Amino acid sequence: MIVLATLNARHAHAHLGLRCLLANLGDLRAKAVLVEGTINDDLMRMAERILAPHPRIVGLSVSIWNRTPTLRLIRLLRAADSTMTIILGGPEPTYASSEDPLAQAADTIIGGEADIAFAEACRKVIAGERLPRRIDAVKPDLASTALPFDEYDDRDLATRLISVEATRGCAYSCEFCLSSLDRGVRGYSLDLVLAGLDRLIARGCRTFRFVDRTFNLDPRRCRAIIEFFLERWPKNAAGERIGSHDPLAGGPESGAFFLHFEMVPDRLIPPLVELLPLFPEGGVQLEIGIQSLDETVNDRISRHQVADKAIANLRWLRERTGCHLHVDLIVGLPGEGLAGFCAGFDRLYPACMDPGGGRAADLQVGILKLLPGTPLVRHREAFSMVFDPDPPYEVLATRDLDFTTLLRLKRLARWVELTANSHRFDRALAAVVDTAPSPSAAFLALADDLSARFNREYAIAEQELYVAMAEHLRSRGLDPLPPLVEDFLASHPGIGTRRKGVPQFLVEPIAMRLDPRRAGAGRDLTNVAF
Incomplete structure (x- = not known):
């Protein structure tokens, strides 16, 4: 039995490369199965899934994103069954030296496009031949590749x-x-x-x-x-x-x-x-x-x-x-x-x-x-x-x-993703950028502020982020309520008068925005607390 396996970054990503190998196995296709997990999966369970069909050959695809857990997975597989042949492919093994832990862990590495080379290697293993430690695949002719x-x-x-x-x-x-x-x-x-x-x-x-x-x-x-x-x-x-x-x-x-x-x-x-x-x-x-x-x-x-x-x-x-x-x-x-x-x-x-x-x-x-x-x-x-x-x-x-500046830019990258690319704060960000010397100056200041506030760039609740954006706007001398009210309504269509999920400081301003009669009641929200 042949098992082709990998740890994807997310479940939503279906691995194209392994399917290319499956499609070109020819008469061996009926003896092959595909096992996909993610880099966040329990590796013991992943090993169990790979070992379930009692494979003679295991092919693993290794990238920069799954290299570390894949090495751990190989150790588990070796401990459970030392007789199987483990073949590695993908960008990481392709450029690995003979001293690389990947090369040491594998029976064979196939470098390059392995569409045809993997099938040839499997046939040799099944025939009892010993594979070399490394195979440099010849680029397949795509006209004749499945x-x-x-x-x-x-x-x-x-x-x-x-x-x-x-x-x-x-x-x-x-x-x-x-x-x-x-x-x-x-x-x-x-x-x-x-x-x-x-x-x-x-x-x-x-x-x-x-x-x-x-x-x-x-x-x-x-x-x-x-x-x-x-x-x-x-x-x-x-x-x-x-x-x-x-x-x-x-x-x-x-x-x-x-x-x-x-x-x-x-x-x-x-x-x-x-x-x-x-x-x-x-x-x-x-x-x-x-x-x-x-x-x-x-x-x-x-x-x-x-x-x-x-x-x-x-x-x-x-x-x-x-x-x-x-x-x-x-x-x-x-x-x-x-x-x-x-x-x-x-x-x-x-x-x-x-x-x-x-x-x-x-x-x-x-x-x-x-x-x-x-x-x-x-x-x-x-x-x-x-x-x-x-x-x-x-x-x-x-x-x-320098290291500090590079980390600052790395944080900027993350806050651009969380604010601009989420499109939850289009109007608020427009106001911030309009009053800054330049877009980069606006986002660097925003990133510095939010990173200092949260001391992290991950696992931030939406309501926390709205409060932080409101405080950042106010620190820039801007009224945060008009843009954030419009931003929240735009990114939460149909919210109506429901309060669930609405940041507390926006409940009354949104109600006033949706009901003109309340807006005319004369309540001053200029200094509303966040």
Whole structure:
């Protein structure tokens, strides 16, 4: 028996890579099972699930997110059954040295794309052959490689984000990214991709997360996939495409799809211009990696991007389409200090926001990671870059950002996520930004204040956060009630006169806002206590 297993970051993530291995096992497929858990699961129970079918071979996928618990899991499996063959794959083992604990724990590591190599290794084990400690997989010919779409079961389709791919590799060479090691882009047969997507739709799948690194690279392939979904999108009685849904908040509404694509920001090709405006609000999510707007920094890390064009395209997408946009910036790139990062943030923030209170993009601030195998390591000495030795290998300090400043920016990233990207405080944040010297200054002050107040950036109740936001606004000389009342009502539609869940200091102001007769009673709420 063959068990393929992994620990995902969340249950909602269905592992695409392991399903690629399953799809290409050929005659061994009937002897293989998939076991998925999460990094928060009880590892003893996970080991029990893996051992239940008495496997002869266990294949484990290892990433920066599950490396530590996977090592513990391997020790449990070895203790319970020392006769099985354990094969590791994924980005962590691929770039592991022979002294790495992963290499020491495994019988064999398969480096690279193991679609075909894993099946070959299994056949050798079953035939009694001894595997080498390391196998460097030859990149499979995608034209003759089976697609994994049929490996998703009905429970996956009902409750999880379904990852799919039409291409592999990347045309770009950004040095912080593992895709930079994949020279060129290879594609599956487009006809087979579309046929596989059609089968998933027929089985009820409505959420599709395309993991292609540059979806908008090939206009022909891009157009074909977009048109495929537009043709199948459900419509209402008026012939309008039905709005989409949050893929993780309870399932599809009226059969509408949710599509996720990653795109290069300065390449707005004709199929996108023509077809993206045809999707209903929220039906498409675009992951847009800006990373930095400093062209010197981008050139240094081999990232080729026209900043002005990227900003213009972002504005066009926000203003002319109903797509939900996730826009990424990175902290800690070589040669970019606090002033440089803030300049990029200040330039990007207005392009993400709608001053009229309409649709805004999510501005995601990430921390640079030194992923094993990436060329970023060449800048380590010249820019005095210090990285955490443990996963996810985040930068701790650079020549241009000391440890304290980097932690300050890491806290900023978290508070941007909790406040701006939650869209619970759009009006309050607009007031804060309008009265600050710059957007970055506003968010740095907010992050400093909230971090000092809570001494944490996680597990913060909504009511606590509303109180903290009110006190922050008041400390800036602003009246917190008008924006926070409107923000609360906007993010809690249908709240009416119910008090449950309403922060205590907002109960009366909301009642007055909803009932004009109470508003005219003349009560002064200027100095209301929080």
